[in-house]
Amino acid sequence: GSANLKNKTLVVTTILSNPYCMRKESAIPLSGNDQFEGYAVDLIHEISKSLGFNYKIQLVPDGSYGSLNKLTGEWNGMIRELLEQRADLAIADLTITFEREQAVDFTTPFMNLGVSILYRKGTPIESAEDLAKQTRIKYGALKGGSTAAFFRDSKISTYQRMWSFMESARPSVFTASNGEGVERVAKGKGSYAFLMESTSIEYVTERNCELTQVGGMLDTKSYGIATPPNSPYRTAINSVILKLQEEGKLHILKTKWWKEKRGGGKCR
Missing domain, CATH: 3.40.190.10 (Periplasmic binding protein-like II)
Structure with missing residues (x-):
């Protein structure tokens, strides 16, 4: 079922990847969530505002997205962080794949690509x-x-x-x-x-x-937010993503980070 998220603090695992999550350029040392900016950082901010929770962004220690070692049956990367309950959500340019879906749950996609x-x-x-x-x-x-x-x-x-x-x-x-x-x-x-x-x-x-x-896209895939299996938060987050999609907020965020920030929009 869906859980009340009000005032809970969720741990968010992510990875440095332009323009999803980047270190903020700053003359003074920054700490906590303030160290980071980007599309994924704005996305979790929007979702948390909507559902009333706090969150703590942590970079995945091994710097991997998450793949399965066929020999040991063990996952690495952000998928492992979720499975070992060191994180509640993974928000990044993380592709929804058949293999990952066997291990964790994904929200509805926030971006499609190929x-x-x-x-x-x-x-x-x-x-x-x-x-x-x-x-x-x-x-x-x-x-x-x-x-x-x-x-x-x-x-x-x-x-x-x-x-x-x-x-x-x-x-x-x-x-x-x-x-x-x-x-x-x-x-x-x-x-x-x-x-x-x-x-x-x-x-x-x-x-x-x-x-x-x-040319066009040779295949189609999507990025989604991953949660541990049967996470009580997934349903609520799904609804927010759909709302942000319908309101055009996801489009605005994409324009911001692709075309406006960090040297974007100079080719016309």
């Missing part, structure tokens, strides 16, 4: 099919991330072909971070395209005017 292509402006490439048809322009993804897994596990022949191409490419087309991938596209003068989540691509193209998203 894999897409980051490339330089003014080129004849218009889709994944165009990339797959040629070998001159190299393309890659974050090593070991969900985008790479999407290609690895795809049953669609175009994406299977792209995966073989990526796997066999030397030097490697995989990167250690999204930032490295973005830099490679920017410096590559059209010789490299990077596959990543559309939300991240939008963030980058607001700040680097030579880059653009090519």
Whole structure:
């Protein structure tokens, strides 16, 4: 059932990731929740205002989102924090997946996205099919991330072909971070395209005017707030997310952090 949240203090686990949760730039040392800002930080603020609870933001100690070790059956990251009851909520760019849904509960999504292509402006490439048809322009993804897994596990022949191409490419087309991938596209003068989540691509193209998203989304997924299994708070939080969605508040928050803050909106 739903629980009364009034004046309770909930522990929120999150992870540093632009523009969801970032360290606030400040000349003086900041403590507690004041250290952080971003979309996820504003989102928990809105939800807490609506339901009347307090909260304490804590960065996940191992710096991971949460994956299952198939051998030990143990989770790491934010998922583990919830399972071991060190946190009541996980709020981040945390993708709702089948595997994670087996372990924790998710709220209704607050953001939808999909894999897409980051490339330089003014080129004849218009889709994944165009990339797959040629070998001159190299393309890659974050090593070991969900985008790479999407290609690895795809049953669609175009994406299977792209995966073989990526796997066999030397030097490697995989990167250690999204930032490295973005830099490679920017410096590559059209010789490299990077596959990543559309939300991240939008963030980058607001700040680097030579880059653009090519084609649409190759899959669809969502970010949601995670709670421990059978959390009494999930139903109440669901209602607030739906309300924020319908009032256009989620859209306003996205515009704020993508287009207005921290160097956004300079590409027109």
